[in-house]
Amino acid sequence: AQSVTQPDIHITVSEGASLELRCNYSYGATPYLFWYVQSPGQGLQLLLKYFSGDTLVQGIKGFEAEFKRSQSSFNLRKPSVHWSDAAEYFCAVGVAGGGNKLTFGTGTQLKVEL
Amino acid sequence: GAVVSQHPSWVICKSGTSVKIECRSLDFQATTMFWYRQFPKQSLMLMATSNEGSKATYEQGVEKDKFLINHASLTLSTLTVTSAHPEDSSFYICSATYRAAKNIQYFGAGTRLSVL
Numbered sequence: 001a002q003s004v005t006q007p008d009i010h011i012t013v014s015e016g017a018s019l020e021l022r023c024n025y026s027y028g029a030t031p032y033l034f035w036y037v038q039s040p041g042q043g044l045q046l047l048l049k050y051f052s053g054d055t056l057v058q059g060i061k062g063f064e065a066e067f068k069r070s071q072s073s074f075n076l077r078k079p080s081v082h083w084s085d086a087a088e089y090f091c092a093v094g095v096a097g098g099g100n101k102l103t104f105g106t107g108t109q110l111k112v113e114l
Numbered sequence: 115g116a117v118v119s120q121h122p123s124w125v126i127c128k129s130g131t132s133v134k135i136e137c138r139s140l141d142f143q144a145t146t147m148f149w150y151r152q153f154p155k156q157s158l159m160l161m162a163t164s165n166e167g168s169k170a171t172y173e174q175g176v177e178k179d180k181f182l183i184n185h186a187s188l189t190l191s192t193l194t195v196t197s198a199h200p201e202d203s204s205f206y207i208c209s210a211t212y213r214a215a216k217n218i219q220y221f222g223a224g225t226r227l228s229v230l
Contacts, residue, residue, distance in 0.1 A: 045221070049217075089159070100217055104157045106157045
């Protein structure tokens, strides 16, 4: 079965600084990879996804992520963080033929200092 | 596009009563809907998967008789928490996929259930 690890439970960055959130997955083949963001008391919003092709994917709100097969990673990045980016970020993995189910990581709470 | 609406956003009920949560896809036909449970500061736990017109498939450890799921149409799925108890208090989130983007789940805003 696939699994997802988000090593950082909490991250604090200053507004305007760059951001990288880590995500590692465990799966034998190439999975479908997602990043979602959740604001307090809200559902999840899709930031970006990777299915195949170009390993650097662009998402909404200025986020991007890079799929690295050799490292089984799909890290999320943003060059300059805004205070409104403070939220919980979840990495998720789906597999072909898996009934469209997703396995979520435990999330990374992002705090932005002004 | 791909908007999922969940209602109510917050519900308080007495122990022993039943509560129904609705999940609607507003601008697409949802071939599959998912129900998750999220405990405070934790990840999402998949409870069940439902396809229109068929019985829901529950994840291991989820009580079918406690959490009744109905997917009566291509735009509506409901989760009924029967005989709710304080330990059922949680944040419940639904998501949906559609045929042209079946690998992408679109999420509702969630329902906060508090059982007194």
